[in-house]
Each structure stands twice: as C-alpha cells, then as structure tokens.
Amino acid sequence: MNSEQVKTKVAIIGATGYTAVELIKILLRHPFVEIVAATTRREDSPSISEIHPSLTGRLDLNCELLDPAQIAAKCDVAFACLPHVASMDSIPQLLAEGLKVIDLSADYRLNDPDVYEQWYGHVHTDPTRLGTVVYGLPELYREKIPGQNLIANPGCYTSTSILGITPLLCGGFLDPQGIIIDGKSGVSGAGRVPKLTTIYAECNENVMAYSVGNHRHTPEIDQVLSDISGLKTEVVFTPHLIPMDRGLLCSIYGRAIKETTQEELIQAVSDYYQGNPFIRVVDYLPCTKDVTGTNYCDITVRLSRGTIQIFSAIDNLIKGASGVAVQNFNLMCGYDETTGLIY
Numbered sequence: 001m002n003s004e005q006v007k008t009k010v011a012i013i014g015a016t017g018y019t020a021v022e023l024i025k026i027l028l029r030h031p032f033v034e035i036v037a038a039t040t041r042r043e044d045s046p047s048i049s050e051i052h053p054s055l056t057g058r059l060d061l062n063c064e065l066l067d068p069a070q071i072a073a074k075c076d077v078a079f080a081c082l083p084h085v086a087s088m089d090s091i092p093q094l095l096a097e098g099l100k101v102i103d104l105s106a107d108y109r110l111n112d113p114d115v116y117e118q119w120y121g122h123v124h125t126d127p128t129r130l131g132t133v134v135y136g137l138p139e140l141y142r143e144k145i146p147g148q149n150l151i152a153n154p155g156c157y158t159s160t161s162i163l164g165i166t167p168l169l170c171g172g173f174l175d176p177q178g179i180i181i182d183g184k185s186g187v188s189g190a191g192r193v194p195k196l197t198t199i200y201a202e203c204n205e206n207v208m209a210y211s212v213g214n215h216r217h218t219p220e221i222d223q224v225l226s227d228i229s230g231l232k233t234e235v236v237f238t239p240h241l242i243p244m245d246r247g248l249l250c251s252i253y254g255r256a257i258k259e260t261t262q263e264e265l266i267q268a269v270s271d272y273y274q275g276n277p278f279i280r281v282v283d284y285l286p287c288t289k290d291v292t293g294t295n296y297c298d299i300t301v302r303l304s305r306g307t308i309q310i311f312s313a314i315d316n317l318i319k320g321a322s323g324v325a326v327q328n329f330n331l332m333c334g335y336d337e338t339t340g341l342i343y
Helices: 018-029 068-074 086-096 113-120 138-144 156-170 217-229 262-272 318-333
Strands: 008-013 033-038 077-080 100-103 150-152 177-185 234-241 248-255 279-281 297-304 307-314
Touching: 008 018, 008 068, 018 033, 018 318, 033 068, 068 086, 077 086, 077 318, 086 100, 100 318, 113 217, 138 156, 138 318, 156 177, 156 217, 156 234, 156 248, 156 262, 156 297, 156 307, 156 318, 217 234, 262 279, 262 297, 307 318
Parallel strands: 008 033, 008 077, 077 100, 100 150, 177 234, 279 297
Antiparallel strands: 177 248, 248 307, 297 307
C-alpha cells in the first residue's frame, strides 16, 4: 500500500464516548483512512470538538443523526460505538446498505440468543446472525477476519483474560475448570455516562468489586476459551473498579494438570504468540503503566504450589476497545495489521 492510494472512508457511529474519542485519535494517524461522518443522538449537530475538546483543530466535522442510507452514501466502513442493545437495532440497517461494520458493543459476541437474553436482559432482535459473526480477537481469529462484513469486537476484560489463558489451556498445562480471574479496571471502563459509583467522591481512594457472579463478560470468556481449546471451560470472574482513569490488569489462577516449571510456562506463552505484534511476553510482573496509551498486551506467568498464576495487562480503551478495532479494520480492508497502531 502507498500513501497515494484512495483512502477508506469511515464513520464513527455513536461518537460521544471514551472509546469513540480514542478511536478517532488512532484513525487520525492512519495514513489510509478519512473520517467523513460521526453520529450522535443530539439533534443540534454539534461539532466533534464540542463533544471532545481534545480534537479541536484536529478534525473539522459536525455530528449527525444516524441515517444508514446517508452514512453508506459517503462511507465504506462504520465503527459502531453504540451501547449494548442499541447496536443490534442499527447494524442490520448498516449492513443492508452495503457497509462493513466493526461492532464495539457485545451484541454479536455471543453465539446463542438465549444466553444473550439471560446475561443482557433483552431479547436479541437479530438472532440469526449470532454464531456466524467472527469474534475480533486477531491473535486467535486472524485468518477469519479478512473479507468479513461484520466483526464483533471483544470486550476489555475478555481480551485481557482470554489472551492470558489461551496458550496454557491449549498447551495442556491448565485445568479448564475452576479458572479464577481477578480483574481490575480504571474508571473509564464504566463509560462516560455518569453513574453514582463512578463520580469522583465515590470512586476516588476506593476499590470495589462489582457484578460478582453475574458479570456479562463471563459467558463471552467461557465461549471463546471453549471454542479455541476444544475443552469445556468455565471461569469464575470478578471485576474490580480501581481509582485511576485507564488500564486493566487481570490476575488469573488455575490448577496445573501436569508437571512443569515456570520457565516452561513462560516459554509456552511466548511460543504461542510468536509473530503477534501486540503481545509482549515478559519475565517481570506487568503493570498498567507499561501499556498505557498502547495497543500492547503484556503477559507473564508464575507457578506456586501447583497453581498457575497468569498476569495480563492492557490499556482498556485501546487494546481493550479502539486499538483492537483498528487491528480488525486493517485486516478486513487489507492493510498491514499494525497500521496506525505503532507510534
């Protein structure tokens, strides 16, 4: 590809949130992208810099109400940054207009509409697509992404957990039952809409577990790990809110099912991800500051008294959302996977 080629025109559907602004910032660096549309539910057509002042002087664009036909008339690809449930109302219309879509919600990640209804509390209105949409975690499903019209972008907790667990599960080191995931995320992971638990006086100098036993990412993690390993896998997942803006660390625990060493486990993870540009397998314990503002996932392993301990860290807004969305976009459209993401 060269910089003189015609650029891919993209739309940001639902441009008001944290993932949308991070996505825009990445795409502004992408040499083969032109952002030509952004949508919001506001009827006064605000400029994108009014919604996100950090974009002042960087993107001259007014937001518009979502009209799939109008978006399709000027765009090739849509990034859907809509909330869960809202996404499945709009995506069939966008696809019908001939757009390629990368969905950052959870609406197309699960294969079973009954499981979706159980965990999200809504009947899925586009159930026949479930189970046919490629899950957009390139490190596991890279070969299936090119040429697709719809990609289900993974969640931040799910990416961090799945990337950490998969090599040792598939390598026969880790018991697929009873894996415990202790996840800790910055407040931006809860979104931009104000909530009592995320206002400053509530979350500052405070750490809290939430959605214990019923977090919506649980069936997504189980589904992908079972699919990729061929083993029925069940995890116990507990997320925590940490008083910082961004970053996500998962500490993962599981039973070793064969004799091994810590060095062998780290090597197994390193071998599994050989050639993957955004996985860094390290000897030290990763932390969130190591990956802030990047699309990297840092992973290491420890072995203690027959328990495998996996530590996996990402920036929840980038590798956990907008960065992996651009990875998927690059693969869908035939660009080098790293374009716009290494800087």
